[in-house]
Amino acid sequence: xxxxxxxxxxxxxxxxxxxxxxxxxxxxxxxxxxxxxxxxxxxxxxxxxxxxxxxxxxxxxxxxxxxxxxxxxxxxxxxxxxxxxxxxxxxxxxxxxxxxxxxxxxxxxxxxxxxxxxxxxxxxxxxxxxxxxxxxxxxxxxxxxxxxxxxxxxxxxxxxxxxxxxxxxxxxxxxxxxxxxxxxxxxxxxxxxxxxxxxxxxxxxxxxxxxxxxxxxxxxxxxxxxxxxxxxxxxxxxxxxxxxxxxxxxxxxxxxxxxxxxxxxxxxxxx
Numbered sequence: 001x002x003x004x005x006x007x008x009x010x011x012x013x014x015x016x017x018x019x020x021x022x023x024x025x026x027x028x029x030x031x032x033x034x035x036x037x038x039x040x041x042x043x044x045x046x047x048x049x050x051x052x053x054x055x056x057x058x059x060x061x062x063x064x065x066x067x068x069x070x071x072x073x074x075x076x077x078x079x080x081x082x083x084x085x086x087x088x089x090x091x092x093x094x095x096x097x098x099x100x101x102x103x104x105x106x107x108x109x110x111x112x113x114x115x116x117x118x119x120x121x122x123x124x125x126x127x128x129x130x131x132x133x134x135x136x137x138x139x140x141x142x143x144x145x146x147x148x149x150x151x152x153x154x155x156x157x158x159x160x161x162x163x164x165x166x167x168x169x170x171x172x173x174x175x176x177x178x179x180x181x182x183x184x185x186x187x188x189x190x191x192x193x194x195x196x197x198x199x200x201x202x203x204x205x206x207x208x209x210x211x212x213x214x215x216x217x218x219x220x221x222x223x224x225x226x227x228x229x230x231x232x233x234x235x236x237x238x239x240x241x242x243x244x245x246x247x248x249x250x251x252x253x254x255x256x257x258x259x260x261x262x263x264x265x266x267x268x269x270x271x
Contacts, residue, residue: 046072111153111178112253116246118158119219119228128223129162130172130203132187135215135253142210143174146185153178162221172206172218188213195236207231217252 027047053068115131122129132139147168151157153175161168161183171184187206194200200208207218212234220229230237230248237248 111175112246112249114153114155114158115175115219115249116242118155119221119245120242121155121159122162122221123226123228126223126226127159127162127164127221128169128203129158129219129221130187130207131158131219132172132174132185132207132210133217133219133249133253134174134176134181135217137215139174139210139214139216142172142185142187142214143182146171146174146182149173149180149183151180153180172210190234198236198238200236204229204231204236208234208236211235217249 049068049072053065053072056065056068115133119129119131132142157180158173160166161173161180163169168183172187173183174181174185188209189202189205190200190209190212192200192205192208195208201222201224203222204220207220207229208231210216211218211231216232218231220231221227222229227238228240228245230240230245232252240248
């Protein structure tokens with residue numbers, strides 16, 4: 001089917017080409033995930049043995065092919081036993097890719113749930129907070145003014161950052177997807193001193209200011225009153241209940257169909 005060329009009795013079709021490309025991609029991804037570990041060296045050795053076994057079978061060297069196949073079978077079993085942590089890490093990474101998460105619903109808390117719980121706990125304790133969530137484009141200039149974090153988004157980490165005695169509590173935290181990129185960032189201030197008659201403090205002016213200049217959402221928790229506000233496109237929403245706060249974040253951060261497809265290709269290209 002869809003034969004590309006023929007050498008003697010050997011034919012090479014489009015399906016053969018597709019098969020080779022897929023196997024090459026799988027081997028390459030496995031190597032990139034294991035690169036830098038001891039498992040990578042053994043993985044290369046295993047691939048060499050498998051290749052020699054294939055060549056021996058193609059050349060009809062039955063004894064050598066049987067010996068190499070026996071070695072490769074034993075090597076695979078040893079590889080699985082010795083490198084369980086690396087294999088477990090590989091399976092976790094595969095499960096977190098956008099392609100699989102679109103079809104599999106996990107019990108892991110989403111970034112919106114974490115942000116909602118954190119905001120209301122900080123509000124109850126009257127710990128001021130300013131969180132900037134990147135929607136599409138990055139804000140590299142703002143990112144560079146703070147301390148690089150690059151850690152997974154968690155409620156405890158956010159609470160630790162905004163604890164009043166923490167050296168990072170001043171300034172804004174920048175969040176992208178489910179990662180905290182930076183803390184103690186300096187934001188541009190809006191020129192407005194009030195919105196709808198509501199006077200703006202420095203934290204609110206910073207939250208509104210960055211939403212005027214970039215495609216982001218700002219979460220502002222007042223240190224004086226504990227009130228929670230959300231700023232987007234220069235607008236400020238105040239007095240939100242827990243459910244309305246969560247729904248506002250969900251509607252603002254909900255990706256379109258085109259964005260979902262683009263994020264899948266970006267995730268696979270970065271791996």
